[in-house]
Amino acid sequence: MTTPRSWLAGADDSPFGVHNLPYGVFTAADRPGVRRIGVRIGESVLDAGAAARAVGEPSVLLDADTLNPLLAAGRPVWTEVRTALTRWLTDESHRAALSPLLLPLAEVELHLPFEVADYVDFYASEHHATNLGRIFRPGSEPLTPNWKHLPIGYHGRAGTVVVSGTPVIRPQGQRKAPTDAVPSFGPTRRLDIEAEVGFVVGAPSVLGTPVTLDRFREHVFGVCLVNDWSARDIQAWEYVPLGPFLGKSFATSVSPWIVPLDALEQARVTPPARDVEPLPYLDDRGGEPWGLDLALEVRLNGHPVSRPPFASMYWTAAQQLTHMTVNGASLRTGDFFASGTISGPEPETRGALIELTWNGEEPLKLPDGTTRTFLEDGDEVTITATAPGPDGTVVGFGEVTGRVTP
Structure with a gap:
């Protein structure tokens, strides 16, 4: 070619x-x-x-x-x-x-290049899920029993998906530290990032008809970058028993350019080996692999702090789309789903501050001499990515940037 x-x-x-x-x-x-x-x-x-x-x-x-x-x-x-x-x-x-x-x-x-219909966020990185399990459940099995059987996700808030450059106002909510007797209310003290990749749905599907793995290309138009901002203290108090809510719904930033799926043919790779055989509707071993070799970089106030590799993701976007519709849920034009935090096996490849600082125990040191456990007002986070293209070219995704305001 x-x-x-x-x-x-x-x-x-x-x-x-x-x-x-x-x-x-x-x-x-x-x-x-x-x-x-x-x-x-x-x-x-x-x-x-x-x-x-x-x-x-x-x-x-x-x-x-x-x-x-x-x-x-x-x-x-x-x-x-x-x-x-x-x-x-x-x-x-x-x-x-x-x-x-x-x-x-x-x-x-x-x-914002498209009107978002529904928004779903997944939890597809084994390294990320394992790190969080070790942080919050030390001494126990880090992955929950269902993790390697299905792509775990939650429905987010479509109305707060915003384009790169939109200020991120520090959210308020209930917080309760383990040592507190009762919850308090106020601005989050543990504002975090999540470096992710998003997928934009074009063609809709019929209610009651699942989208099988081999129809991924029929429905997904393109790919962009995502920062799914997270208020970890609000999230920790509210998420039992129904999952993320106000700790996630205040802002999800996306890059302004949608890279067509057709531009990523040379970036397609086989996903990591799976040690649990997936159920037939999620089994992609005999079909087209939809792992993608995307190299991300996260910068905090201009300083690179992480380089997450998307090729390491356990669950692919095709499996996520199939699982999202296997119960008969229909797709609408403008539906948007994100990969979940991308983390690799090395400390410098972790895609969220909660991992990079090990829940605040190991602060990041920045070139100006300051340290960070979580984000402070005025901090700016930028995520960029590239992928291999045809004939040795490079496919760019632009950037998704957000600055924290009080």
Whole structure:
């Protein structure tokens, strides 16, 4: 396979070349307040709807102010649109018409690229789940008995999924330390991050009809980065017996670019060996593997503190989608599900502060001489990621950033 070359200078050497072409939604000074679908190419954003009109091709799905109409159109249309975009950006005959429609990335404002229907968060890293088990249940088996039999998850709050750059207001709630006789109320003292990868559902499914493993590609449009902020003290007091609630629902940050699933073919890998045989509906050993070789980096106030490897995840996104619908629950366009915290086997690959600091017992030392157990007001967290692309290229995901405010 030979990746086509773009007529846009510098694009071929970028993680956002024609091998990637992620989708987003932007506004710019030339049309203030008007949200448009954009496609990132190099350090520019192509006004996708205007580009379609300029080359004389159908533009209705690209003229929307959100990605949802394109998401709903289904995989054959996704492939057709991606093929067209690649052709427009590699055919020299389109340079004159499209060059004026390329806006510098630094001059646009990026928005949440799709309307979130439902949000589900999983708990799919064996290393993360094992670390938390050792922290909270020392001397006992770290994994719960069900963990290797099904992808554990919870339903989150779709209305608080926010785009990168949105301030994260420190949440308030009930807290109760083990030594306290009764709970108190106030701002969380244990604000944490969770480095995750998210999956955007396009084509819906029929109520009562599970989505099998082999239909993953039919329904999932693309991939982005996620920071599922967590108030650990609020979470610890409330989660028994029904699970996460206010400790999670205040904010979930996502990156503004949705990388198409088709851009990640070279990143696909076999997931780690499983020592418990999955039930048939989750058994992916005879089909397409949907492990993904994504390399993440977490920075706290500009300083790298972790490099979580997504390839180490025990449960794949395909298994998560199948389990999410096996009871007959239907998918809607704009459904969004996240992997859960990504952690590897080494301390420097842990994707949450609760692991990196071992529940506050081993504070992180930052270059400015300060230390952190959990996040302080003013702290800024940025998560980035890359994946291998065709012909030695690199697929970029951009970043998801959030700053804590009082």
